[in-house]
Amino acid sequence: MKKKRHTRPGGPSELLTPGHWLQWAIGEYERHDLSLGQISDNAHDEALYLILRTLDLPLDSEPDVLDIILDDSHQAALRENFSQRIAERVPASYLTKEAWLGEHRFYCDERVLTPRSYFLELIPTMAGYLPTGVPVRDVVDVCTGSGCLAVLLAYEFDRARVDAVELSPDALEVAKINVAEHGMTDRITLHESDVFDAVPERRYDIILSNPPYEPSAVCEALPEEFKHEPRMALDGGTDGLVIIRKLMAQAVDRLQPHGIVVLEVGALKPVVQETWPKMPMRWLKTQDAMNCVCLIRAVDVMKQFG
Numbered sequence: 001m002k003k004k005r006h007t008r009p010g011g012p013s014e015l016l017t018p019g020h021w022l023q024w025a026i027g028e029y030e031r032h033d034l035s036l037g038q039i040s041d042n043a044h045d046e047a048l049y050l051i052l053r054t055l056d057l058p059l060d061s062e063p064d065v066l067d068i069i070l071d072d073s074h075q076a077a078l079r080e081n082f083s084q085r086i087a088e089r090v091p092a093s094y095l096t097k098e099a100w101l102g103e104h105r106f107y108c109d110e111r112v113l114t115p116r117s118y119f120l121e122l123i124p125t126m127a128g129y130l131p132t133g134v135p136v137r138d139v140v141d142v143c144t145g146s147g148c149l150a151v152l153l154a155y156e157f158d159r160a161r162v163d164a165v166e167l168s169p170d171a172l173e174v175a176k177i178n179v180a181e182h183g184m185t186d187r188i189t190l191h192e193s194d195v196f197d198a199v200p201e202r203r204y205d206i207i208l209s210n211p212p213y214e215p216s217a218v219c220e221a222l223p224e225e226f227k228h229e230p231r232m233a234l235d236g237g238t239d240g241l242v243i244i245r246k247l248m249a250q251a252v253d254r255l256q257p258h259g260i261v262v263l264e265v266g267a268l269k270p271v272v273q274e275t276w277p278k279m280p281m282r283w284l285k286t287q288d289a290m291n292c293v294c295l296i297r298a299v300d301v302m303k304q305f306g
């Protein structure tokens, strides 16, 4: 929805329309120095999202929706959600119980990381890294959390069977909801497993993962909003590489000879390169980043770990 100018209201009693709430909220986000990045990287878009979804309005509502006069129950719902967002720093996604990746809505709550991922842009490009004409039959999303990336993989590779691996039984409950809501129960198999430990033997064309990769010390210092997220979704151990190391070592027995591993590693590129200096990696560019996701071919995984 396009931005629209509204006079900044003087106080809560003057918050009569969604437009008033939006102007008020933008000011409050700044005044309280709220951290962003879970729903959007700017206060306007996150506040607008929280208003529209609290009111159960579509995200592509026409701008004149900002001028409707809200009734008491809507005012109360907005007061409650903004109070939790501002005073307790609860992520907006946990208040609305959803997050969107492109056009796809995912159920989400405190049991999982809020879906936000470079993979939305990258999954459609992945077939381009496989040999021409080789059908993509088996793909796996390791550390699936809400299941959002497994669902995106299933949409992209509509003939493939998709495995989704997760250690947290709580997160798996959320993944189960999303797999069902997207009508993918026949296509996606959920596995409760520490990386590949309990996953039946199978070799994949694509191993994709957005694992926990923040070094533990970074986790300690995260803004409150991110501390509401499960620690095990973020904490990658002392150097951030604990899960990544295990995944790479196990990938050697899990890849087709033509297969690829695609890994989100956040800010760890220098650490990853220092750890495996001889392993060729391709760093994939997205609109917002160029060094956060790497792609490794099966042959190079074999040379390093075989």
Ligand SMILES: C[S@@+](CC[C@H](N)C(=O)[O-])C[C@H]1O[C@@H](n2cnc3c(N)ncnc32)[C@H](O)[C@@H]1O
Residues within 6 Å of the ligand: 112, 113, 114, 115, 116, 117, 142, 143, 144, 145, 146, 147, 148, 149, 165, 166, 167, 168, 171, 193, 194, 195, 210, 211, 212, 213, 230, 232, 233, 234, 243
């Ligand atoms: C960064 S979150 C990613 C969630 C989801 N893939 C996404 O992109 O929104 C990492 C997930 O890995 C899970 N996890 C942590 N350790 C794991 C392990 N050893 N094996 C499998 N999953 C693990 C966490 O519970 C969490 O759900």
